[in-house]
Amino acid sequence: MADIKFAKEIIKRLSQQYPDAKCHLDFKSPFELIVSTVLAAQCTDVRVNMVMTPLYKSKYKSPADILNDGESKFRDSIKSINFFNNKAKAILSLCKTVVEKFKGKIPNTMEGLTSLSGVGRKSASVVLGNCFGKTDVIIVDTHLKRVCARLGLIESDNPDKIEIELKEIIPAKEQFFFSMRIGELGRQICKARNPNCTECFLNDVCPSAFKV
Numbered sequence: 001m002a003d004i005k006f007a008k009e010i011i012k013r014l015s016q017q018y019p020d021a022k023c024h025l026d027f028k029s030p031f032e033l034i035v036s037t038v039l040a041a042q043c044t045d046v047r048v049n050m051v052m053t054p055l056y057k058s059k060y061k062s063p064a065d066i067l068n069d070g071e072s073k074f075r076d077s078i079k080s081i082n083f084f085n086n087k088a089k090a091i092l093s094l095c096k097t098v099v100e101k102f103k104g105k106i107p108n109t110m111e112g113l114t115s116l117s118g119v120g121r122k123s124a125s126v127v128l129g130n131c132f133g134k135t136d137v138i139i140v141d142t143h144l145k146r147v148c149a150r151l152g153l154i155e156s157d158n159p160d161k162i163e164i165e166l167k168e169i170i171p172a173k174e175q176f177f178f179s180m181r182i183g184e185l186g187r188q189i190c191k192a193r194n195p196n197c198t199e200c201f202l203n204d205v206c207p208s209a210f211k212v
């Protein structure tokens, strides 16, 4: 297990560097965020925003709107998004469950969210943190996995185990913000290829500095 003192130092510096780190998907409701999060798998947030923002404004304001439009029309609306076919199926099924089991409201628990089609713990955590104010969630995405491994905060590469490892060293009230901020570091500095260690505010404490 990584040192709690070390984790504390990382948390402190991340909060100084990225105090307002935000979700890169545009959304105005839990419904919009859950749909966009499912669509963003293996696709860029920019593309999803480009396609979905006008659609949320013009015709898809609730799960019932997508259901009423039907799978083929919804599929046509999102066809510039990667894997639109499978994603359209998953989202129609998600909307059906929300309407039938949750009275049209996106559930606000991990259990409820992960019961929806196409929604795993990562997507559920995105919604719980961004829409429902839950702080005790870790968003294990590609950026978090890469940066935390380089920092020596995690040993596993299994998402469920990573979540457990990080929950042992990051206080519950910091877990969501840590996820958002580490994501920002991954996007801006600690990129998959050629991390910019020279410019990194963690380069004096990171065990991978100048080695990746």
Ligand code: SF4
Residues within 6 Å of the ligand: 147, 150, 151, 189, 190, 191, 195, 196, 197, 200, 201, 202, 203, 206, 207, 208, 209, 210, 212
């Ligand atoms: S010092 Fe380099 S490897 Fe370490 S977190 Fe910063 S950019 Fe990533």
